[in-house]
Amino acid sequence: MNNNKKIDPYTILEKDLKETEREIEASRFNWRKVWIVIAILLMTGATYFIKDIMPKRDSLQSSFSCDDGYQFASDYEVEDPEKCKEEFEMGDARECCEVFVLEGFGNSEDYFTDPNKFYFKGYECTDDCSGHEAGYDWAYEKDIRNKEECSGNSQSFIEGCYSYVEEHN
Numbered sequence: 337m338n339n340n341k342k343i344d345p346y347t348i349l350e351k352d353l354k355e356t357e358r359e360i361e362a363s364r365f366n367w368r369k370v371w372i373v374i375a376i377l378l379m380t381g382a383t384y385f386i387k388d389i390m391p392k393r394d395s396l397q398s399s400f401s402c403d404d405g406y407q408f409a410s411d412y413e414v415e416d417p418e419k420c421k422e423e424f425e426m427g428d429a430r431e432c433c434e435v436f437v438l439e440g441f442g443n444s445e446d447y448f449t450d451p452n453k454f455y456f457k458g459y460e461c462t463d464d465c466s467g468h469e470a471g472y473d474w475a476y477e478k479d480i481r482n483k484e485e486c487s488g489n490s491q492s493f494i495e496g497c498y499s500y501v502e503e504h505n
Contacts, residue, residue: 401428401429402428402429402431402432402457403432403455404424404429404432405420405424405428405429405430405431405432405433405434405435405436406432406433406436406455406458408420408423408424408429408433409433409436409437410436414433414436414437415437416437417433417434417437417438419433419437420433420434420437421434431457431502431503432457432458435457435458435499435502436458456468456469456472456492456495456496456499457472457499457502457503458499459492459495459496459498459499461492462492465492467490467491467492467493467495467496468492468493468495468496468499469496470493470496471486471488471492471493471494471495471496471497471498471499471500472496472497472499472500473496474488474493474496474497475496475497475500475501476500480497480500480501481501481504481505482501482505483497483498483501485497485501486498486501
């Protein structure tokens with residue numbers, strides 16, 4: 337029983353080497369899948385993180401001004417402050433829209449029709465609104481929380497203080 341076939345060690349090594357190369361290539365392919373999944377997860381997480389830290393539409397100072405809130409409330413004859421919340425997420429425009437509705441500025445015909453009149457957060461200014469701004473700034477610095485604490489030498493200063501209290505209560 338003599339086997340005439342010779343076993344060639346090089347052929348066996350070559351087969352083993354090819355099999356090992358296939359295993360290594362399969363392993364590399366699996367690692368590629370793992371890295372792709374990790375990259376997708378990181379990008380998804382980054383997207384949610386960035387979405388949370390990005391400012392909302394109305395929190396950008398340049399988005400909507402106080403006058404935009406008054407204009408919206410006037411144009412659409414808003415009677416319910418909830419409509420202001422639906423239109424403006426946060427910020428000056430929403431607050432001023434609500435003040436317009438709650439204070440009944442809709443009855444003031446000259447609010448948008450007289451270009452010579454100026455308003456500071458719903459209060460009519462006599463000149464350039466500097467008195468209102470000073471009262472508002474003073475209330476901010478003193479952290480005034482109710483209208484009874486507002487005092488001063490001019491009505492515009494007091495109204496500026498009132499506007500700060502209205503915004504922060």
